[in-house]
Amino acid sequence: MSSAMVVDFEWSDAQRARYDEDGFVIVERIVDxxxxGILKARYGGLFAGHFETGTNPDNFPVRVAEGDLSPVTRWMTNPWRSDYTIAGFALDAGIGRHIARLNGWPGTRLLQNNIHWKPPGAPALSMHQDTSYHLWxxxxxxxxxxxxxxxxxxxxxxxLFARGSHKWPRTTLEDYQARIEAKNLEGFLDPSDFKTYVMEAAAFAGVEPEFVPVEVPAGGGAVFQGWVWHGSDANRSDRHRYSISSHGIRPETRFAPDVPANVFGRYKRFNDTAMDEAYFPIVWSEDGYRTPGMDDYVAEGSGARLAG
Ligand SMILES: O=C(O)CCC(=O)C(=O)O
Structure with a gap:
């Protein structure tokens, strides 16, 4: 299984052991x-609010005029709904396969896709655990x-990862609801200390955290567990820092009936906990199933260049 964009490989036993132990695996080459370049060329327009598909992303806290390279950390959730090229990455079977195979899942459903862009001088992004936002x-x-x-x-x-932090005590539902209510994104993109929360969590766990930076060539990256603490420091170099990510879940995942789903509640049907595949597509399955229509959606626009 390979696409024009995502590199084909199999996980080794050593990588699986690292994933269990550390909560992440760093890989030198995931995307060709x-x-x-084709992916990051989309960022200027997206962060200026130009959405090729006519659909807004789900979370879009930072808007910066095209060509403005000021030192602001830019972040967006689910730009795949807004841009066919970004969809070419998010809906790629290869990404889903790598996630599923490392976790021993029968397939991968896309929960959300993010893009981040830090020009030189842009501030840190607070360390966090993804799963604590998705207890729904x-x-x-x-x-x-x-x-x-x-x-x-x-x-x-x-x-940056805190090695082994997926094994520390986990955020409770009460903490999660308090965060949502306190709109804890305040300070998320420009925190005075991006390690405040992780240091509190480490102290609570009684461990001295070990931080591991993902230093890879363009196209490299990492696969990591939802409970592992991660984030990133300010960009003190003279190079722009662009990244793209997909958060996967098991294909059989449903809405938890009793947990508020925050921004994603808009995709929940009445009296039904099923996740609609139009919003949470199954990108790869062991049995060959993929949500129908995704390849046509990607090919509709400039993403056709990536569709293989
Ligand atoms: O790229 C980053 O600095 C953060 C990425 C991240 O937290 C994510 O995609 O969940």
Whole structure:
């Protein structure tokens, strides 16, 4: 199984062991480096609010005029709904396959896709655990694939993991609801100390955290568990730092009936906990199933260049 964009490989036993132990695996090549330029070329327009499909992304806290390279950390959730090229990555069977195979799942459903862009001088992004925002998923089993679209370095504010932190005590439903109510995204994109929460969690767990930066060439990245603490420091280099990620869940995941789904509740049908595949598509399955129509959707626009 390979596409024009995602590199074909199998996980080794050593990588599986690392994933269980550390909560993440760093990979030198996930996306063909020849495709990274096509993806990041979309960012200027997207962050200026130009949406090719006519549909807004789900979360779009930062808007910056096209050509403005000011040192602001830019972030967006579900740009795949807005841009066919970004959809070419998010809906790629290869990403779903890598996530499913590493986790031992029968397939992967796309929960959400993110893009991040940090120009030189842009601030940090607070360390967090993805699953703590998605306890409305039943089961709340998340695994994400993050890909660098430029060569990354610790100095350049690459993704940082706290090794083994998926085994620390987990955020409770009460903490989660308090965060949503307190709109804890305040300070998320420009925190005074991006490690505040992870240090609190480490102290609670009684461990001295070990931080691991994802230093990879463009097209490399990592697959990581939803409970692992991660985030990124300010970009202190003179290079722009672009990344793209997909957060996957098991194909059989449903809405938890008693947990508010925040922004994603808009995709929940009345009296029904099923996840609609138009919004949470199944991108890869062991038995060959993929949500129908995705390849046509990608081919509809400029993403056709990536469709293989
Ligand atoms: O790229 C980053 O700095 C953060 C990525 C991230 O947290 C995510 O995609 O979940």
């Amino acid at each position: 480096p020849a495709c990274t 998923c039943a089961p709340a089993d998340l695994s994400s694939c993050w890909v660098a679209l430029e060569d990354t370095s610790a100095e350049g504010g690459t993704l």
